[in-house]
Amino acid sequence: MRVISGEWKGLTLVAPKGQVARPTTDRVKESMFNLLGWNWTGGVAVDLFAGSGALGIEALSRGAESAIFADIHPASLAALRENLTRCKAGHRAKVYRADWEDAWNKICAAGLDVGWVFVDPPYSKNLWVPVLTSISRCSVHPRFGVVCEHPKDVLLPSQVGDLEVAKSKVYGDIAVTMYRSYGGVDMGDDL
Numbered sequence: 001m002r003v004i005s006g007e008w009k010g011l012t013l014v015a016p017k018g019q020v021a022r023p024t025t026d027r028v029k030e031s032m033f034n035l036l037g038w039n040w041t042g043g044v045a046v047d048l049f050a051g052s053g054a055l056g057i058e059a060l061s062r063g064a065e066s067a068i069f070a071d072i073h074p075a076s077l078a079a080l081r082e083n084l085t086r087c088k089a090g091h092r093a094k095v096y097r098a099d100w101e102d103a104w105n106k107i108c109a110a111g112l113d114v115g116w117v118f119v120d121p122p123y124s125k126n127l128w129v130p131v132l133t134s135i136s137r138c139s140v141h142p143r144f145g146v147v148c149e150h151p152k153d154v155l156l157p158s159q160v161g162d163l164e165v166a167k168s169k170v171y172g173d174i175a176v177t178m179y180r181s182y183g184g185v186d187m188g189d190d191l
Helices: 026-036 054-061 074-087 100-110 128-137
Strands: 044-047 066-071 093-097 114-119 145-151 163-171 174-181
Touching (some): 026 054, 026 145, 026 174, 044 054, 044 100, 054 066, 054 074, 054 114, 066 074, 066 100, 074 093, 093 100, 100 128, 114 128, 128 145, 128 163
Parallel strands (some): 044 066, 114 145
Antiparallel strands (some): 145 174, 163 174
């Protein structure tokens, strides 16, 4: 597992010990970020199920101003902190030892300028729609969008609240679905 592009391109990242996380493969991560493009001016990248932090760190490497990482598992938090140290990115990162819902509620209460939100929960929990619903109900509208990684056989709705699908792609057994908010910035046709 490594950083694909940007400031820390090629840097090796560590995964959490044990079975607490399922890291996004380099191939899927590269394809995902190619779909997102280079629209990183402004906003905080939010990695709600951080694990190793690979998605949020990739966003930082590509120019996100800062990132918020949320996870509850000690092994994930240890790997995440080690990866932030490897990147020397601690000053641009905030780590919440919290579940996704508590973390998102803190972000909403703070009224942060969110650019992208990454949603890659444990597949067995089937949390995509609850997370999307919570994001759509918040006064914080992600400037660029919400990115969900999920098994290709899990079909996500085309709309949840004020979030609508902008693009969906399949990579082997994994799908990536991107949502944009009616209240957010128009992401254009490049997605």
